Structures are given as C-alpha cells and as structure tokens.
Amino acid sequence: MKEDFLHYLWKFKKFDILNLRTTQNESITIIKTGEFLESAGPDFFNAQIIIENQKWAGNIEIHLKSSDWYLHHHEKDPAYENVILHVVWEHDTAVFRQNNTEIPVLVLKEYVQSEIIDNYNSLSSPKSWIFCEKQIAQIDEFVFKNWQERLFFERLERKSKFIYNLLEEKNSDWEAVLFCLLAKNFGLNTNGNSFLQIANSIPFSIIRKESFEIENLEALLFGNSGLLNNNKEDVYFKDLKIRYYYLSHKYQLKKVIVEPLQFFKHRPDNFPTIRLAQLAGLYNKHQNLFSKIINVKSVKDVYDLLTIAPSVYWKNHYQFDKESSKKAKILSKAFIDLMILNTIIPLQFAYFERIGDSDLEDLIAFMNEVAPEKNSIIEKFESYGVFSKNAFESQTLLQLKNEYCNLKACLKCAVGMELLKNN
Template identity: 75%
Template sequence: MKEDFLHYLWKYKKFDTLNLKTYNNEELTIINVGQYLELAGPDFFNAQVIIEDQKWAGNIEIHLKSSDWYLHHHEKDKAYENVILHVVWEHDTEIFNQNNSEVPVLVLKSYVSEEIIKNYKTLIVPKSWIFCEKEIKNIDGFSFINWQERLFFERLERKSKPIYDFLALTNNDWEAVMFCFLAKNFGLNTNGNSFLELAQSIPFTIIRKESFEVENLEALLFGNAGLLDVEKEDNYFKDLKFRYFYLLHKYQFDKVHVEPVQFFKHRPDNFPTIRLSQLANLYHKHQNLFSKIIALKTVKDIYDFLLVTVAPYWQSHYQFDKESPYKLKKTAHSFVDLLIINTIIPIQFAYAKKRGEAISEDLIALLNEIKPERNSIIDKFSSFGIYAGNAFETQSLLQLKNEYCNKNRCLDCVVGMELLKGN
C-alpha cells in the first residue's frame, strides 16, 4: 500500500461516503474533499467536513499510519495547526496538534471495497516494462484518445520551457531562438548539444548580415565547430578558413570552443559537415526564416520550404580532403519530420501561447500527417496492442512512458484510474 493510493481514494471519493465515522465513533460527512496541493504542508487544502453536527473548514492530512504524524514531526509544524481530519489506512496511535488538541481520525481501510483494493494490487505488481502492460489494450478507446491529447500538450509544455528561456536570453528575438533550436535538431541526438552551443556562440545579428553569402555562413559554423582548426591542402578548406578569420576580425568577436562534433556512428549523410552545410544553405535561402515558418500549416508546405541541399563541394565530399561519389545530399522527408516534431511545432505552440492564440487543433492536424516515429518505446507499446498511426500518437506515448510509467504515476494516469474501476 502506498500513500498516493490513499490520495487517489480521497480525491475521487472512491470509498463508502454514506456511513462514515471517525475512529472515536463520531458521525462524519464530507462536504468538500479540498484542493490537492502536492506541495509542502497538508495534502488537501480548504476542505469542509461535518463531525457530529459541527461543520469544520480546514486542511486534510493523509498517512498510511497515524503514527506517521509524529514520524514527520507535524506536531511541531505550524502548517498543520489547521488540520481538521487525519485520514489514515491504519490507526495505531492518537495524534495531537501544536495546541495539544486531538485531531479526528478517519480509518479509510474500513470503507474501501475489496474490489478496488484488488485492482490496485494488480496494477502495481511489477511487470517487465510497465505495470499495465497486459491490460492497457483493453482501455476504453474514447478515454484513451482524450488522454493522448492531454499527454501531447503536456509534452509540448515541457518542450516550450527552454524556448521561453532562450527567448529571455535573446531579448525576445524569435528569429534567434528559431536558429538555436533548428541548429540543435540538425545535430540530431549525437551532435544536438554541440550544434546548440555552436548556434549560441555566434551572435545572430552576424548570421543575419552574412546570410546573403552562403560560404560565409559555412565558414562561421565550421570555424566555431572546430572543423577548421587543422591544416589541410584542400582549396575549399583553405577558403573557408580564410573567410572565418576575416569574419572574426570584421565583427571583433572571439572564437568560442564548443563541445566537439562527432562523426562516429553516423551514416555519412548525417555527418556534421553535411548537416552544417544544409543549415547554412537554409539560412542563405530564407531570410526572416521564423516569420515564414510560423505561417506554414501543412506538412507539404514545410517539406517544400525546408528542402535544401549542400554547397557544391559537399556533393562530392563528406569530409575535407576525401573525395566521394557525387550525391546531391538534400534534406529528406524523414529528416524534416524530426524538425517538425522537435522544433517547428514546439516553437509554433510557444509563439501562439505567448500571443494568447489557440492553435491546438492545427498542431494535432499537422502531426496526424506525419508517419509514426520508430524507436524502442513505440515498438514495445505495439507489442502490447497499442499501435501508433502517426506522430501525434507516438509523441503522446513517449510522454506516457517517460513521465508516468517510468515514474510509477499510475494513479495520475487515465489508464491506471480506468483499471482501478475494474473496466
């Protein structure tokens, strides 16, 4: 038995509320269970109960055992002076507050059905991956769809927080913020942090000014990424290095050492040289990129907009001094899908929220057009009969696994609450 189960029982009144009596045999009526705080202090704030015809307003504290009151030193804490009822699973001692007044006790165990206890024990039995892996496919479809929407927007809220942080750092320059987060996701998982540091290391005012000459953008990105630190005979390398030091002198800014970029374990088309060249070409192709992207509403429009290739040199190279067979190396739809999921939609969401606009349905519609992501989490859900048909559903499942299943938050989850009902 865990305390969060008792919180669930009290919050949703999942017990016999008609014939309640305190441990001292006083008649008890619940008018309002109070507000669940999940903060320091009593568990439920501003509750109302009637005990023996006397109405009380105050806070509710919940423990597995009455003695936990003393174990947590509540008798010395002023925050617990206004507790009007102590709800416990087992009563093992009388308790008193700071004023030495006995606090009424409700022993919840006496009023909870055997069925809900059985369902709870079934739910929390450890499984190989998630607690509900055998039952999740049986959840009511309508409830699960609504839960997916909530999960999706929870995930967006989490993704938007660093966007707001960067917005504060850039003096509300959305174009600069877009550049940082596009750069991060051009780096994928392996080079994401390096590319983000790289984008932050170059004042975006310089990116704006130099965007008309793509070689200068490449020089800035490759230079600050440390890819021009060595000496090579390659003429294109020498040209970028010359441009880089010229730009450092021109704008009087110092080279910043960022986390080294990685080539290892990448397919050649994802080498940092290729992705940085594509990023430079994107900003050469589109000035005021944020204001244009924010207006795009369909996946096709975004595919067309983000279709860029590399500088001519990189069509026959993956690294300096190493020629390879010619290949155009344009941004593939699968790569753009990742940019939509991890950059464009979070920024569109954050921007709309900042302006007080409602675009929830538009974002869901956009992700419904994108193929489902493929990873171990989505594959595992599929093995339990939960199949994702698009990126909206995969994003929701990732939020479910990472923020609920991994943290054992079954009683905050619609799936867990449905299973407790015995459906």
C-alpha cells in the first residue's frame, strides 16, 4: 500500500462516502475533497467537510499511519495547523495541533471495497517490464489517444525548458539557439554534449559573418573541437589550421576544452568529422536558417531544406589524412527525421508558445508524417500489442515509459487509472 493510492481514493471518492465516521464516532460529510497539491504542505487544499453538525473549511492530510504525522515532523510545521481531517489507512496514535486540540481522523480502509484494493494490488504487482503489460493493448482507444496527446505535449514542454535556458544565454537570439540545438543533435548521443560545447564557444555573430565561405566555417568548428591540434601532411588540414589561427585571432576566440570526440563504435557516416562538416555545409547553404525552419509545415519541406552535403574534401574522406572511396555524404532521411524530432518540432513548440501563437494540431499533423523511431523501448511495446504508426505515437510511448512506467506512477497515468477503474 502506498500513499498515492490513498490520494487516488480520496480525490475520486472511491469509498463509501455515505456512512463515514471519525475514530471518535462522529459523522463526516464531504462537501469538497479539496485541491490536490503535489508540493510541500498538506495533500489537499481548501477542502470542506461537515463533522457532526459543524462545517469545516481547511486542508486534508493523508498518511498510511497516523503516526506518520510525527514521523514527518508536521507537528512543528505551521503549514499543517489548518488541517481539518487526518485521513489514514491505519490509526495507531492520536494527533494534536500545537494548541493541543486533537485532529479528527478518518480510517479509510474501513470504507473501501475489497475489489478496489484487489485491482490496485493487481496493477502494482511486480512484472517483467511495466505493470500493465498484459492489459495495455486492451485500453479504450479514445482514452489512449487522448492520453497520447497529453504525453506528447509533456515531452515537448520538457524539451522546451532546455531551449528557453539557451534563449536566455543567447540574449533572445533564436538563430543562435537553433545553431546550438542543431549542433547538439548533429552530435547524436555520443558527441552531443561536445558539439554543444563547440557551438557555445563560437559567438553566432561570427557564424553569420563567415557563413559565405565554407572553409572558414569548417576551420572554426574543427578548430574549437580540438581536431586541428595535431600536425598532418594533408594539404586541406593545413589550410584549415591556418584559417583557424587567423580567425581565432581576428575574433579573439577563447581557448576551450571540449570533451574528446568519439569515433569508436560509430559507423563512418556518423564520425564527428562528417557531422561537423555537414553542419558547416548547412550554414554555408542557408543564411537566416531559423526563419526557414520555423515555418516548415511538412516533412517534404524539411527534406528539401536539409538535403545538404559537406565540402568536396569530405566526399572521399572520413578523417583527415585518410582517403576513402568517394561518397556524397548528404544527410540521410533517417537522420533528418531525428532532426525533426529533436530540433525542429521542439523549437517550433517553444517559439510559438513564447509568442503566444501556438497551433498544437499543426505539430501533431507534422509528427504524423514522420516515421516512428526504432529502439528497444518501441520494440518492447510492440511485443505487448502497442504499435507506433508514426513518430507522434512513438514519442508518446517514450514519454510514457520514462516518466510514468519507470517511476511506477500508475495512478498519475490514464492507462493505470482506466485499469484501476475497469478491472
């Protein structure tokens, strides 16, 4: 038994509300259960009840045992002085306010049907991956679709916090924010933080000025990544090194220490050299990239915008000084899909929320065009009969698993609530 279950019972009145009595055998009538507060202080704020013939307005505190009041030191906290009812599962001690008046107690387990308890135990019993794995595929489609929308926007809201922090750091320059976001996501999971450090180390005003010459962009990115620190015989390498020396002195760039870039276990197309060169190619091809990205409405528009290749040198190189067979190395559709999920959609959401002009339906329609991710979490859901037809659905499953299933927050989840109601 956990307190979140007691919160659920009280909030939704899942008990016999007609015959309630305190431990002192006084009748209780609930007028208003109060507002559930998931913060410091009593659990339910501004409740209204009648005890015998006296009407009370105040807060409700819920515990598994009455003695938890003292275990949590509520007797020392003035915030609990306005508690009008102590709702517990087991009553093992009387609780008093600071003026020595006793707080009325309701023992909830005496009024809850055994079927509800059995349903809760069934839902919360240990399973191999998620508690509802044998039942989730049977959830009402209308309930599940509505919950997916909520999960999708929760995920966007979480991602937008990072974007707003960047926006503050970049003095409200959305172009600079986009550059940092793209850099981080071009680096993927392995090199994302290092790429973000590189982007942060170069004022975006410099990227703007040098964007017309791709070699200068490459020199800046490779130079600040540390990839030009060695000496090589490669002519192009030497040229970039000279350019970087000139640009770093021209703009008085500070020396930065970037986490070492990882090549190991990457396919050559994902080598950090290739991704940095592609990022340079993108900003060489598109000036005012933010205004273009913020207005795209379809996957085709994004493919047209981001179908770019690095400079000529990288057509037959994956690393400096090591020639390879010739390949264009344009951004793949699968990689662009990742940019849509991790950069474009979150950026559009954050931007339109900030200016008060968000159209959430457009974002969902956009995501419905993108292919779903393929990873272990999505595959596991598929094994339980929950399939993703598009990126909107796969993103919601990631949010569900990471923010609800992993945290065992079944009573905050529409799936868990539905199963508890219907079992």
